[in-house]
Amino acid sequence: MATKxxxxxxxxxxxxxxxxALVDSERILTKLRADGYDMSPDYAGADVVLVNTCGFLDxxxxxxxxxxxxxxxxxxRVVVTGCMGDEAELIRARFPDVLAITGAQQYEQVxxxxxxxxxxxxxxxxxxxxxxxxxxxxxxxxxxxxxxGCNHRCAFCIIPSLRGDLVSRRPDAILxxxxxxxxxxxxxxxxxxQDTSAYGLDLKHATYPLKGGDVVRAHMVDLAxxxxxxRTPDGEQPWVRxxxxxxxxxxxxxxxLMAEGKLTPYLDIPxxxxxxxxxxxxxxxxxxxxxxERLKTWRAICPDIAVRxxxxxxxxxxxxxxxxxxxxxxxxxxxxxVGAFRFEPVEGAAANALPDAVPEEVKEERxxxxxxxxxxxxxxxxxxxxxxxxxxxxxxxxxxxxxxxGRSKADAPEIDGEVHLRDARHLKAGDFARVIxxxxxEHDLFGVPVGG
Ligand code: SF4
Numbered sequence: 001m002a003t004k005x006x007x008x009x010x011x012x013x014x015x016x017x018x019x020x021a022l023v024d025s026e027r028i029l030t031k032l033r034a035d036g037y038d039m040s041p042d043y044a045g046a047d048v049v050l051v052n053t054c055g056f057l058d059x060x061x062x063x064x065x066x067x068x069x070x071x072x073x074x075x076x077r078v079v080v081t082g083c084m085g086d087e088a089e090l091i092r093a094r095f096p097d098v099l100a101i102t103g104a105q106q107y108e109q110v111x112x113x114x115x116x117x118x119x120x121x122x123x124x125x126x127x128x129x130x131x132x133x134x135x136x137x138x139x140x141x142x143x144x145x146x147x148x149g150c151n152h153r154c155a156f157c158i159i160p161s162l163r164g165d166l167v168s169r170r171p172d173a174i175l176x177x178x179x180x181x182x183x184x185x186x187x188x189x190x191x192x193x194q195d196t197s198a199y200g201l202d203l204k205h206a207t208y209p210l211k212g213g214d215v216v217r218a219h220m221v222d223l224a225x226x227x228x229x230x231r232t233p234d235g236e237q238p239w240v241r242x243x244x245x246x247x248x249x250x251x252x253x254x255x256x257l258m259a260e261g262k263l264t265p266y267l268d269i270p271x272x273x274x275x276x277x278x279x280x281x282x283x284x285x286x287x288x289x290x291x292x293e294r295l296k297t298w299r300a301i302c303p304d305i306a307v308r309x310x311x312x313x314x315x316x317x318x319x320x321x322x323x324x325x326x327x328x329x330x331x332x333x334x335x336x337x338v339g340a341f342r343f344e345p346v347e348g349a350a351a352n353a354l355p356d357a358v359p360e361e362v363k364e365e366r367x368x369x370x371x372x373x374x375x376x377x378x379x380x381x382x383x384x385x386x387x388x389x390x391x392x393x394x395x396x397x398x399x400x401x402x403x404x405x406g407r408s409k410a411d412a413p414e415i416d417g418e419v420h421l422r423d424a425r426h427l428k429a430g431d432f433a434r435v436i437x438x439x440x441x442e443h444d445l446f447g448v449p450v451g452g
Pocket of ligand 1: 157159195
């Protein structure tokens with residue numbers, strides 16, 4: 001039976017005020033879209049309406065109150081944010097039923113209020129951001145969505161029918177958002193989209209002006225280079241991770257940036273399979289690329305690069321021979337991080353009509369085999385790090401034990417491994433620390449801060 005996808009909640013947005021307020025609205029919407037929300041162009045179709053207000057002049061305040069009044073009358077489920085949020089009593093006196101009021105630049109609170117008003121319908125088949133353990137992304141790492149939709153038509157995927165073809169955000173707007181995030185405490189930017197390597201294709205890779213006479217081209221490589229130039233208020237270089245990259249030839253150009261320390265040496269490439277026959281049935285993009293050879297070249301240029309990928313087992317038509325081909329390929333590829341999924345027919349996916357469905361028990365058996373295979377590869381790779389020094393970003397410090405949990409450059413939050421530290425009481429979430437690795441298991445490392 002096909003798996004039903006819950007329809008995403010829809011947010012309406014009324015944005016008033018100056019260009020700064022517009023940038024704030026854009027940032028809130030980016031976060032909401034990354035969380036799986038759709039935008040509604042009208043009041044009627046919205047599950048919740050966000051009014052970003054301006055309170056600069058009395059006339060602007062009056063305009064904001066009118067906008068809130070209209071949203072209340074037309075929809076009734078309203079969250080107020082922006083400059084007028086500082087005058088909550090005034091708003092409450094007129095509109096006691098608004099759901100929440102937050103002030104200017106209180107991004108996390110606004111997003112939380114929207115989550116409360118219309119909870120996101122998370123689905124692993126549609127959403128790019130992993131379901132987090134905590135409600136919101138901690139301030140020290142942030143997801144930045146650079147485009148929406150996809151031009152491919154992979155047989156198991158319904159994204160193009162839900163989200164449409166690729167629509168890229170302007171690179172100057174992305175950089176502005178990233179700059180603000182870094183200024184506000186973000187130490188790690190997670191670049192996401194359905195197809196990061198295709199970024200800018202719809203903008204014809206045009207060039208856009210930046211502050212100070214500089215320019216940026218709407219292209220993954222150029223954007224990555226600019227993101228690598230950002231610095232925190234303390235002069236630290238934030239980590240920048242590229243997710244959902246397909247192995248198009250020009251991906252080779254980001255590897256030298258990683259080798260030069262301008263970009264985090266991490267690539268998330270969803271290969272999904274290795275057998276040419278299954279890849280063809282899946283209609284995967286860029287599958288003709290000689291991936292194993294390129295992985296070797298990438299590692300020669302940047303020995304520290306960590307490659308993560310995901311794979312689907314039990315796709316219709318996958319034989320034992322195809323599956324064995326995948327396991328052998330994985331032995332060769334020595335990927336650092338692997339996620340595997342059993343194929344599920346998602347409602348509306350073309351793959352559902354393919355012949356030779358794989359029985360559930362075979363899917364399960366292949367899933368267990370691929371997981372064990374990749375765990376063994378991962379354990380050996382992590383074991384090789386014991387005794388070495390690595391950089392770690394701290395996610396959590398346990399005041400009681402003095403231990404901490406963090407991640408190396410090879411670990412994206414929620415989906416990869418962790419680094420567990422002892423004697424780390426002096427650190428705090430968001431700190432970068434140099435760590436000596438003392439031990440390893442299948443997925444995680446264990447260590448102690450250098451000189452700590
Ligand atoms: S590349 Fe394929 S799997 Fe990814 S979003 Fe596009 S159609 Fe879906």
